[in-house]
Amino acid sequence: MDLQLKLNQQGLRLTRPRRVVMNILQSAPMPLAPQAIFKTAVNSQEEISLVSVYRTLDLLEELSLVRKVHGHDGCHGYVLASPGHHHHIICQQCGRAVEFTGIGDLADVFERIVAETGFDVDDHLLQLYGFCPQCQKEKTEK
């Protein structure tokens, strides 16, 4: 659906900062932290304030248009998220993040955990870490 529409339907407005953040995330293959998004904007002469980056990210996350990705270390960045439930596999070399979906297989696993812990499972976070095809190639070339 159109972003403009999606926002307007909820009484929200499509503003320059929101467009800027969306554009930056769209052309970024890797998760970007708020600060990184801000610097990218400044570098490309896009007017935006850091405060707006934070606010916009909160909003876009609320709308499920972006998703938070946890680095191996703990700091997190944001990536564009296609609709629906999915996970990310992240390159430890270049940072590239690729979506993957469709793990019905996990349902069984969750069943077992529920049985074992008595928890009522609601949601989950699954991220894989490794090396993307390009970075693998570069490694062997050395």
Add this chain to the structure above:
Amino acid sequence: MDLQLKLNQQGLRLTRPRRVVMNILQSAPMPLAPQAIFKTAVNSQEEISLVSVYRTLDLLEELSLVRKVHGHDGCHGYVLASPGHHHHIICQQCGRAVEFTGIGDLADVFERIVAETGFDVDDHLLQLYGFCPQCQKEKTEK
């Protein structure tokens, strides 16, 4: 193994700050952020500086004695970790974190992802979110 021994074997020393942090984590059922650990220490008259909390957490993580846990929101805390590979299931109500292990089942899933993405998978992060038995009970009682 004994903490004292484990440290000394590597030329490291068992100090008061390290004992304090370990004790706090041992009696905490939920992940604690550095600041929370610091405040807990201060509240119980334990002398320690915030800097030492950070340094100690880095060290304990290095030694695989504690583990970083990602909150649903993005901020992370630390929990005591038993040796070996495992994951956490976290209560969205009270924060309690419980370990679980033994997901050989995931191996198949990973195989598929590797095939699909061309990534070389190295490591992964899996956390479940839900409600612990106690918090479920409290919910139905209302």
Add this chain to the structure above:
DNA sequence: ATTCTTATTGAAACATTTTTTCAATAAGGA
């Protein structure tokens, strides 16, 4: 017990990240 080496601490200054406030602005329905 005492001494000695040096790993470790804590205070302080610094750096970075995030949040709050509020008057000025501009998005978009009327």
Add this chain to the structure above:
DNA sequence: TCCTTATTGAAAAAATGTTTCAATAAGAAT
């Protein structure tokens, strides 16, 4: 074009994390 109000940005404040370095204390050696 006008009007309402959602949204912005500047600025200040708050919160979080890091660096530095002289003083301290852990623990091995004597």
